[in-house]
Amino acid sequence: xxxxxxxxxxxxxxxxxxxxxxxxxxxxxxxxxxxxxxxxxxxxxxxxxxxxxxxxxxxxxxxxxxxxxxxxxxxxxxxxxxxxxxxxxxxxxxxxxxxxxxxxxxxxxxxxxxxxxxxxxxxxxxxxxxxxxxxxxxxxxxxxxxxxxxxxxxxxxxxxxxxxxxxxxxxxxxxxxxxxxxxxxxxxxxxxxxxxxxxxxxxxxxxxxxxxxxxxxxxxxxxxxxxxxxxxxxxxxxxxxxxxxxxxxxxxxxxxxxxxxxxxxxxxxxxxxxxxxxxxxxxxxxxxxxxxxxxxxxxxxxxxxxxxxxxxxxxxxxxxxxxx
Amino acid sequence: xxxxxxxxxxxxxxxxxxxxxxxxxxxxxxxxxxxxxxxxxxxxxxxxxxxxxxxxxxxxxxxxxxxxxxxxxxxxxxxxxxxxxxxxxxxxxxxxxxxxxxxxxxxxxxxxxxxxxxxxxxxxxxxxxxxxxxxxxxxxxxxxxxxxxxxxxxxxxxxxxxxxxxxxx
Numbered sequence: 199x200x201x202x203x204x205x206x207x208x209x210x211x212x213x214x215x216x217x218x219x220x221x222x223x224x225x226x227x228x229x230x231x232x233x234x235x236x237x238x239x240x241x242x243x244x245x246x247x248x249x250x251x252x253x254x255x256x257x258x259x260x261x262x263x264x265x266x267x268x269x270x271x272x273x274x275x276x277x278x279x280x281x282x283x284x285x286x287x288x289x290x291x292x293x294x295x296x297x298x299x300x301x302x303x304x305x306x307x308x309x310x311x312x313x314x315x316x317x318x319x320x321x322x323x324x325x326x327x328x329x330x331x332x333x334x335x336x337x338x339x340x341x342x343x344x345x346x347x348x349x350x351x352x353x354x355x356x357x358x359x360x361x362x363x364x365x366x367x368x369x370x371x372x373x374x375x376x377x378x379x380x381x382x383x384x385x386x387x388x389x390x391x392x393x394x395x396x397x398x399x400x401x402x403x404x405x406x407x408x409x410x411x412x413x414x415x416x417x418x419x420x421x422x423x424x425x426x427x428x429x430x431x432x433x434x435x436x437x438x439x440x441x442x443x444x445x446x447x448x449x450x451x452x453x454x455x456x457x458x459x460x461x462x463x464x465x466x467x468x469x470x471x472x473x474x475x476x477x478x479x480x481x482x483x484x485x486x487x488x489x490x491x492x493x494x495x496x497x498x499x500x501x502x503x504x505x506x507x508x509x510x511x512x513x514x515x516x517x518x519x520x521x522x
Numbered sequence: 523x524x525x526x527x528x529x530x531x532x533x534x535x536x537x538x539x540x541x542x543x544x545x546x547x548x549x550x551x552x553x554x555x556x557x558x559x560x561x562x563x564x565x566x567x568x569x570x571x572x573x574x575x576x577x578x579x580x581x582x583x584x585x586x587x588x589x590x591x592x593x594x595x596x597x598x599x600x601x602x603x604x605x606x607x608x609x610x611x612x613x614x615x616x617x618x619x620x621x622x623x624x625x626x627x628x629x630x631x632x633x634x635x636x637x638x639x640x641x642x643x644x645x646x647x648x649x650x651x652x653x654x655x656x657x658x659x660x661x662x663x664x665x666x667x668x669x670x671x672x673x674x675x676x677x678x679x680x681x682x683x684x685x686x687x688x689x690x691x
Contacts, residue, residue, distance in 0.1 A: 204523065204540035204586050229582045232543070233563050245540070247587055272576075276641045281649040292644040296666025297633060299564060301576045302583065432644065432665035 200241040207246055210253070210375055210408060216246045218377045218406030224248050226268050227302040229295075230311045239319060239328055240312075253306075253410055256280075261416040264373070267306030267409045271295070271361065274305060284414060286422035286441050290364035293426045296433045306409035309362055309372065309389070310401070313355035314343060314435055326352045327397040341501030343435055346509075348463035349497050353397030355463060357390065358435045362465040364424055367441040367457035371413040377406030383413070390464035400464075418453045419445035423520045426459070427512055436460035438508045440516040451475050451521060458492070461509055468492055480521035485514045525589040529554065530598025538585045545569045547585035548595060556596035556624045560668075567667035570625040570632070571595050577632025579666075596624035599631060606687050607631060610680035618671035629667045630681045634688055637663070655685045 207213030217224055221243030225231055234240040253266040256277050263284070265274060274280060275291035295303060303311075317323045317335040324333035336344055336354050345356040365386050372384045390401055403409075426439040439459035445452045454475035458466040471492050478484050489510040498506055526535045529552065536551045545562075548554045548571070560568035562581045569581040572594040599605045604612070607630055617623045640651040645662035653659060660678050669677060 199541045202540060204584070225584075225587070228584065228587070229564060229579070232582050232584065236562065245584075249587060272636075272641070276639070281642065285649055288642065288649055289644075292642060292646075296564075296567070297636065297663055298567060298570055298577050298579045298629065298666045299582075301632075302578045432662050 199235050200238060202235075202242055203244045205244060205246050207248055207251060210248075210251055210410065211379065213246050213248050213251060214375060214377050214379070214406050214408050216244065217408065219244060220405075222246055222405075224306075224408065227270070227304045227307045229299050229303045230307065234312060234319075237319060237321065239321060248408070249304075259413060262414040265305050265412045265414065267411055268304045271300040271303045271305070271308060272297070274361075275300065283417055284364075284368060284422070286367060286424045286443060287361070287364045287414075289422075289424035290360040290426075290439075290441060293424060293436075293439070294360040305361070305412055308359055309365075309409065309412070310403075311359060312400075314358050315355040316340070316343075318355060327355055327393070330396065330398050337499070341499040343437070343460075344499060344502050345461060345463045346496045346498045346502050346505050347458075347461045347466055347492075348392045350393045350395065350397070350463075352395050353393035353463065354497075354499065355393070355397065356435075356460065357462060357464045358459075359465060360424070360426065360436060360439060360459055362386070363439055363441045363457045363459040365412060365414070366465045366467045367422075367443045367455045368414055368417065369455060370415075372409060373411040373413055374403065375408045375410050376404065381410075382407075386465070387467065393463050397463075417443065418455060419443040421446065421520045423516050425512055425516045425519070427508065438505055438512045440509075440512050442516050442520040444517075444520040446521060450477060450479050452477075456488075456513070456517075458509070458513075461496075461505060475517070480517065482514070485517045486510070488517070489513050523586050525586055527585075527588055527590075528592045530594060536585070540584065540586050542585045543581050544571070544573075544583045544585045544588055544593070545580035548580065548593070551585075554595050554597055557628075558621055558624055560621070560625075565668075566622070566625075567629055568622050568625040570629040570667065572628055572632050575632075575635065577629050594628070594631075596627050599627055605631070605684075607634075607680065607684040610683040610687075611677070614676045614680040614683065616673060616676040616680040617669075618673050622667060622669045622671075626664075626667050626669070626677055629664060630677075630684070633663045634681075634685055637685070638688075655682055 223242040323335035421444040428434040443455040558568035560566035
């Protein structure tokens with residue numbers, strides 16, 4: 199691991215100031231960042247420790263919840279309000295990582311975790327995300343845990359989060375304190391950037407921006423399902439996951455918020471899929487049409503071809519469960 | 523950097539480089555070699571310790587971030603005599619080579635606490651609580667600890683026996 203300066207921030211303002219310098223990054227749970235630092239995939243000059251800032255509360259907020267950035271994945275999944283009102287979020291969190299990791303990993307860190315593309319991790323192979331302009335070894339290489347939606351000629355790296363998929367389905371907002379102290383709210387739908395020709399830039403965050411919380415609105419659907427398919431029964435990233443927040447009225451889908459993991463370069467949600475489902479009675483044909491819509495722009499590699507039929511089946515199963 | 527950790531109920535001050543993981547501080551600086559370095563990437567669970575009562579991978583955490591924390595390692599689980607969980611591992615032969623055992627013991631100790639607190643898991647049918655340590659629940663809740671000798675039947679039997687004695691199952 200390369201040497202770095204360690205700064206423990208006393209308050210959010212001091213944290214933002216310390217992190218506004220070039221080469222600085224925040225650390226809280228560190229479960230992904232330290233792994234990448236050991237491999238020297240990431241080599242920050244300064245680590246600003248925010249783990250002891252008072253950002254670890256879950257509060258009722260405007261009919262919804264405000265989840266502090268350093269709330270651990272365990273505490274969030276076990277919170278009774280989340281379990282009862284936002285079960286999709288508990289389910290998504292519990293489907294990810296291991297007990298030990300969930301005890302350390304935080305809400306803000308989970309949003310910002312990096313891809314697990316093996317070429318991103320292997321510093322002997324080219325990767326545009328790690329070193330801009332270097333090329334992409336995944337294109338034409340071994341693929342499995344890679345994206346088929348939102349890809350570019352420069353990057354097909356998958357966003358690995360389960361939690362963020364549930365938050366997109368719920369229409370969450372990311373609360374950020376900027377370096378100048380102002381508070382900004384980003385819709386989850388606008389928070390992540392597509393790779394394009396700058397895959398190293400993953401979110402709209404600016405240097406010094408500190409995620410302080412994630413805000414959940416009052417749920418728009420009481421039927422919430424998170425279904426995850428992976429290579430082993432536990433402790434593995436999604437090959438395909440679907441999170442659905444559905445409200446039914448008189449046999450028809452009155453609200454649909456459907457988000458996807460394992461498919462996109464960012465946690466995926468397609469407004470056209472939601473629009474297609476809304477107002478219609480659930481049927482096999484409707485769900486197939488939703489899959490057609492979802493996958494209309496999909497670009498699979500040899501190793502990710504299987505995700506096309508798998509996404510269709512997991513979407514169908516999720517929607518059947520959520521609408522029955 | 524100088525930090526003070528309360529390890530197995532004793533406060534100890536160590537001077538560590540910021541790069542040193544909690545695992546390396548325990549093993550290298552403090553001579554507590556019970557916690558094992560398996561993968562060093564959070565995948566195997568051999569380094570599991572309890573920090574402020576919660577199980578974590580000590581390989582994926584910086585020692586400097588734990589200044590003031592209470593750490594329990596496998597060396598601190600026995601209190602004069604083996605803990606019920608440790609005794610159950612002996613009784614049910616919950617190991618072969620023993621390398622993963624300290625992590626299994628610390629992880630299971632933390633896991634039983636989580637169960638007592640009513641935390642759900644991926645294997646739980648309901649999110650409302652009242653969980654019992656079925657095979658599915660046990661395998662799911664312990665999935666962060668690998669055993670290369672594949673002694674899972676003995677490990678699981680030991681954990682279930684300890685849970686029953688504990689009244690947690």
